[in-house]
Amino acid sequence: NGKMPLVISTWDAGINANKGAWEVLRNGGRALDAVEKGVMVTESELSCCVGLGANPDRDGHVTLDASIMDEHGNAGSVAFIERIKHPISVARRIMEKTPHVMLVGTGAQQFAVSEGFPLEEDKLSPDAQKAYEEWLKKSDYKPQINIENTKGSGSFAPNKLANGAWNHDTIGMLAIDAKGNLSGSCTTSGMGFKMRGRVGDSPIIGAGLYVDNEVGAAVSTGLGEEVIKTCGTHLVVELMRQGNTPENACKLAIERIIKRNGDKAKDFQVAFIAINNKGEYGAYCIQKGFNFAVCYADSGSQLIDGKHIL
Ligand code: SD4
Numbered sequence: 001n002g003k004m005p006l007v008i009s010t011w012d013a014g015i016n017a018n019k020g021a022w023e024v025l026r027n028g029g030r031a032l033d034a035v036e037k038g039v040m041v042t043e044s045e046l047s048c049c050v051g052l053g054a055n056p057d058r059d060g061h062v063t064l065d066a067s068i069m070d071e072h073g074n075a076g077s078v079a080f081i082e083r084i085k086h087p088i089s090v091a092r093r094i095m096e097k098t099p100h101v102m103l104v105g106t107g108a109q110q111f112a113v114s115e116g117f118p119l120e121e122d123k124l125s126p127d128a129q130k131a132y133e134e135w136l137k138k139s140d141y142k143p144q145i146n147i148e149n150t151k152g153s154g155s156f157a158p159n160k161l162a163n164g165a166w167n168h169d170t171i172g173m174l175a176i177d178a179k180g181n182l183s184g185s186c187t188t189s190g191m192g193f194k195m196r197g198r199v200g201d202s203p204i205i206g207a208g209l210y211v212d213n214e215v216g217a218a219v220s221t222g223l224g225e226e227v228i229k230t231c232g233t234h235l236v237v238e239l240m241r242q243g244n245t246p247e248n249a250c251k252l253a254i255e256r257i258i259k260r261n262g263d264k265a266k267d268f269q270v271a272f273i274a275i276n277n278k279g280e281y282g283a284y285c286i287q288k289g290f291n292f293a294v295c296y297a298d299s300g301s302q303l304i305d306g307k308h309i310l
Contacts, residue, residue: 001280002276002278002279002280003279003280003281003296003297004176004177004178004180004278004279004296005025005026005031005034005175005176005177005178005279005296006025006175006176006275006279006281006294006295006296007021007022007025007034007035007038007173007174007175007294007295007296008173008174008175008273008275008281008283008292008293008294008295009021009038009039009171009172009173009174009273009292009293010168010170010171010172010173010219010221010271010273010290010292010293011168011170011171011221011290011291011292011293012291012293012303013042013045013049013050013168013171014171014173014292014293014301014303015293015300015301015303016041016042016045017038017039017041017042017171017173017293018038018173018293018294018295018300018301019038019041019295019300019301020034020037020038020039020040020041021034021035021037021038021173021175021295022034022295022298022301023037024037024038025175025177025178026298028177028178029177030177030181030183031070031071031175031176031177031181031182031183032068032070032071032092032181032183034175034177034183035068035173035174035175035183035184035185036068036088036089036092036185038173038175038185039066039088039171039173039185039186039187040086040088040089042171042187043085043086043087043088043187044085044086046125049168049169049170049189050168050169050170050171050187050188050189051064051085051086051087051187051189052064052083052084052085052120052125053125053127053128054125054128054169054189054192055128055131055132055169055189055192055193056124056128056132056192056193057190057193057194057195057196057198058135058139058141058193058194058195058196059196060124060132061082061122061196062082062124062128062189063080063081063082063189063190063196063197064078064080064081064082064084064087064187064188064189064190065077065078065079065080065081065087065187065188065189065190065199065200065202065203065208066078066081066087066088066090066091066185066186066187066188066202066203067091067185067186067202067203067204067205067208067209068088068091068092068095068183068184068185068186068209069183069184069185069205069209069210069211069217070095070183070211071181071182071183071211071213072213073211073212073213074095074096075095075101075205076091076092076093076094076095076096076101076102077091077094077101077102077103077203077204077205078090078091078094078102078103078104078108078112078203079102079103079104079105079108079199079203080104080105080108080197080199081104081105081108081109081112082109082122083109083119083120083121083122084109084112084117084119084120085117085118085120086117087187088185088187089117090103090108090111090112090115090117091185091187091203093111093112093115094108094111097115098111101205102203102205104199105197131192132193135192135193141193141195168221169188169189169190169191169192170186170187170188170189170202170221171186171187171188171221172184172185172186172202172208172209172219172220172221172273173185173186173219174211174217174218174219174273174274174275174281175275176275176277176279180277180279181213182211182212182213182216182217182275182277183211183217184209184210184211184217184218184219185209185219186202186203186208186209186219186220187202188200188202188208190202190224191223191224199224200224200225200227200228201220201224201225201227201228201232202220202224204228206231206233206234207220207224207227207228207231207232207233207234208220208224208227208232208233209233210233210234210236210237211237212237212241213277214241214277215237215240215241215276215277216236216237216240216241216246216249216274216275216276216277217233217237217274217275218232218233218236218237218240218246218249218250218272218273218274219233219272219273219274220232220233220270220271220272220273221269221270221271221290222268222269222270222271222285222286222290223268223269223270226257226261226268226270227257227270229260230253230256230257230260232253232257232270232272233272235253235256236249236250236253236272236274237249237274239252239253240274240276245276245280245282246273246274246275246276246280246281246282246283247274247281247282247283247284247307248282249272249274249282250271250272250273250274250282250283250284251284251307251309253272253284254270254271254272254284254285254286254309255309257270257286258286258309258310265286265310266287266310268286269285269286269287269289269290270285270286271283271284271285271286271290271292271306272284272285273292273306279296281294283304283306283307284306284307284308284309285306285307285308285309286308286309286310287308287309287310288305288308289308290305290306290308291303291304291305291306292304292306
């Protein structure tokens, strides 16, 4: 049984982000405004893992990716952008003000500045500075992402930041508004201590985010390389089109990633969350530890553990 309006988002940071989105939805606002406002909350949290407070790349610079889609199938995205606090709003501006879908790097930054976005200092947050100094001690380049278990995630990325926050690098959000229109957003610092210039799934339409108002919407988190190689969220939406529930569509897409990777799938995490045009929602992930925040009433968000396969 569907809920409308409804907003869901990835990880525990989704609880706060959903509050921002719910303010829009409860007043009859548009899903697109809700998913932008919602993840802006997370981008603003300095001690968080998304936005300018996040872990830098291995050269010590924070580089951000984001994407957004509306109910008409319009899309905007930005990748490898630096010193801009709200990449999600730059993505929206690209969607609405240019004939393009995606801008990257210094070109994206130039566009943002020309649109009035302030250019922030190139300076790490205290938590990120600490985490980076820790990483530099070994400088072991072994990309790993989001293994949220007690074993920790190896030397590449600390399981938790010094302040105790989880080391998630992304928030993905999906909403359906009172009119039944869908939108989605995704914003990330990518992978902590990544190679300079590395871009993940989050700004790639059909990989990190996909919205089709006739069917549903999906967003991903986890090891972006694996999501890109399966066109993950486009796959989830197409599986819903074929009649699968959001949860089952996410499960089938996760199974495909596991099948292709065999034993290696134990070493990384991917999670999808999805909603359909009836306001039903669901999620699935490779392994234990992923959760998502759901809000459809003034009572607030609840955090739900994603079902996992391994
Ligand atoms: C990426 N999918 O850049 C992102 C990372 C992520 O929680 O989701 N981290 O690959």
